[in-house]
Amino acid sequence: MRGNALKGAGYLVRGASLLTRPTLRLFVVVPLTVNIVIFSAVIWWGVSWLSGWLDAIMAGVPAWLGFLEWLLWPLVGLLVTLTTGYLFTAVAIVIASPFNNLLAEKVEEMLTGREVAGLEGLGAAFAGVPRGIIRELAKLLYFVPMALLVLLLTVIPGLNALSPVLWFAFGAWMFSLEFLDYPMDNHKLSFAAVRKACAERRLSSLGFGGLVALGTGIPLVNFVVMPAAVAGATLFWVEEAAGTHAAAEGG
Template sequence: MNTPVQLITGPFTGAACLLRGLDRLRQPDLRHFVWIPLLINLGLYGIGVWSGMHYFSAALDWLMPTWLEWLRWLLWPLFAIVLAGVAFFSFTVVANLIASPFYGPLAEKVQRQLGLSVAGEEGEGGIAAIVADIASGFRRLAYFALRALPLLLISFIPGLNLVAPFLWLLFGAWSLSFEYMAYPLEAQGIRFQQQRELAWSNRMETFGFGIAILLGLGLPVINILIPPAAVVGATLYLAERGRLKGGPVSDNTPSKL
């Protein structure tokens, strides 16, 4: 039964929703939204590492004369360090790209768990909905790009560049929060303009949620779980505040954290 809930509002609400999303990912019917893209990513990196080692060895055999054979023992450790660095700094980015197609179905799954309907179940799906979602995504990208350019210019202007880090922090928090809230909203057929209005009408909570995501993405290993946790947390947040059809609802799932 869907029942209204009394909610604490403010910037710390976002951090609470992110933690609840992280906790909810432990449910058996949600885990595959994490481990399937993770296994795909690990497989791709495994192939990439093997290919890199194979072609690097072939390049050494082709380029290195016999009298420089001793240099091979210095080049291999250097190559391993470079390869490890590239893998470390790119793993999370690639993991998010691979996992992003899973985030829409993840938001829909959580909504069904809460007893809410999604757009496709009400005859609002199909090609038209897919096209609308893609168009909404491009509008978000354009929206972010048009606001990132002035910030980039400010970063190079003496005096103004002193406030640039703070502005980038706010912009990053807003962008991340807006992006992850879009998944549950688009599952209900709510497009870009309404998404933006909703995010701005609750801007303190929107910024708080985004800052919590930024902090989580800075934590090694755990940062892989932050994007799906943000999708779940955004879904819970919107559902409990009546922003999704059939809400507000109460999430009575016991926490395991």
């Protein structure tokens, strides 16, 4: 597999450092506000669901096995943290997608010094909300079957012990595709081209997406993960994927 997982993870860290640049701050405010509002609602749902699910499981367990609750909490907690983080990020992405395109555009222009024919301003971003939602829903058609497969394995006795690992691997791949789509969409490239770009740099993609997946499950950190991931994915595009795409087109 081509790429470098550590370099891929580094794109997220470097992307976060770019957000402090004065020229980008305005384009971070709207996605960050969306994140705070959505997270407040999703975390309430996640805590309620965790408590109810664990109570239902322990209700069918004999009293003498009550100690299992202490063993289940770390596993269930990790699963719920990842699942809640994915749900929170997925909802935020759908709503904030045009603003993420705009942020990717400005980051690329800052990195390359070349103009990107993108949305050009917050007004255009607001106008692009319907198109952004349609594109995000189209991507869900690709992600949902994989998510359902992992969910199915989660409820199969024996295999469900691997569910946190499977959810993490799914999230790493999903987030790498999701965020690399923003800079590539600005160049009018299809989601099929995004999948190909990630597959050709699979280790970099999984390293980047894996760190994003971890970040989505950490309270407060997940507020800034989305804009940092957009900036990081743009770095990924400029430094690795764009060259690969250009070579493929030239070939």
